[in-house]
Amino acid sequence: MEEYVKKVKETAAFIKKNISEMPVTGLLTGTGLGDSVAGINVLHAFDYKDIPNFPVSTVESHKGKLIFGDISGHRIVAMQGRFHMYEGYSPLEVTFPIRVMQELGVQNLIVTNAAGGLNLSFSPGDIMLIRDHINMSGENPLIGPNVDSWGVRFPDMSAVYDLGLAAIALDAAIKHDLDMFQGVYVGLKGPSLETPAETRFIRMIGADAVGFSTIPEIIVAVHAGMKVLGLSTITNVNDPDHQEKATVEEIIDVAVKAAPKVALIIKHVLETLEL
Numbered sequence: 001m002e003e004y005v006k007k008v009k010e011t012a013a014f015i016k017k018n019i020s021e022m023p024v025t026g027l028l029t030g031t032g033l034g035d036s037v038a039g040i041n042v043l044h045a046f047d048y049k050d051i052p053n054f055p056v057s058t059v060e061s062h063k064g065k066l067i068f069g070d071i072s073g074h075r076i077v078a079m080q081g082r083f084h085m086y087e088g089y090s091p092l093e094v095t096f097p098i099r100v101m102q103e104l105g106v107q108n109l110i111v112t113n114a115a116g117g118l119n120l121s122f123s124p125g126d127i128m129l130i131r132d133h134i135n136m137s138g139e140n141p142l143i144g145p146n147v148d149s150w151g152v153r154f155p156d157m158s159a160v161y162d163l164g165l166a167a168i169a170l171d172a173a174i175k176h177d178l179d180m181f182q183g184v185y186v187g188l189k190g191p192s193l194e195t196p197a198e199t200r201f202i203r204m205i206g207a208d209a210v211g212f213s214t215i216p217e218i219i220v221a222v223h224a225g226m227k228v229l230g231l232s233t234i235t236n237v238n239d240p241d242h243q244e245k246a247t248v249e250e251i252i253d254v255a256v257k258a259a260p261k262v263a264l265i266i267k268h269v270l271e272t273l274e275l
């Protein structure tokens with residue numbers, strides 16, 4: 001763990017040397033949603049491969065850039081492309097960038113992802129505000145020695161998704177006349193998609209959407225004391241009684257088309273946030 005902490009601090013020091021103003025909010029874009037950061041006034045953009053100690057994204061639909069800039073004057077750091085456990089990254093690697101953000105002083109984290117819908121009132125292209133989550137990955141990025149300067153051993157998870165940020169996101173949907181659903185996200189490890197029996201099971205335990213990301217980063221953000229907002233783009237709807245084949249091409253296509261809606265919500269949230 002000491003080695004990991006050292007690497008995080010080294011990476012944060014590299015970034016601090018190269019940028020003039022530290023970001024307040026972190027933004028993590030999911031599959032096909034890289035363009036949800038389209039409105040950023042970019043000040044610095046680093047390829048992941050040029051950042052010391054940073055993992056490198058292996059999935060084509062993820063761009064692999066860390067962008068520093070602002071949206072309407074609100075300073076942000078945006079990760080265009082995240083790391084997944086199904087790529088073979090450990091939970092510590094997946095959440096490395098969140099620790100770097102913590103070291104940079106980031107206070108809010110906005111996370112977007114592409115997810116399968118389990119709630120049959122959803123349609124492809126809908127946006128779901130994540131109200132809560134169920135971690136079914138069997139992993140946890142906080143396993144191992146606790147770094148007390150980063151957070152407590154047993155972080156409270158009774159209110160992971162910040163109510164204030166959620167309220168602003170709901171206002172954004174009203175302002176832009178977008179339908180926005182709310183629900184519970186269940187995180188699996190993937191990469192195989194769900195069987196009908198698994199879909200039935202995860203619906204029964206109370207999930208509205210399912211995906212292979214987000215939860216490790218969110219757990220670390222909570223540990224780090226950040227306020228969290230999560231937005232899922234529903235790319236396909238899985239009905240266990242008539243389950244259709246889901247292809248990654250379709251998932252990406254729907255996510256790319258929905259990205260401008262997600263961008264509008266994010267922009268409104270950042271404009272409304274106190275600096």
Ligand code: HPA
Pocket residue numbers: 114115116117193194210211212235236238246251
């Ligand atoms: N299952 C898991 N992850 C996903 C899905 C799905 O159906 N759609 C988009 N991401």
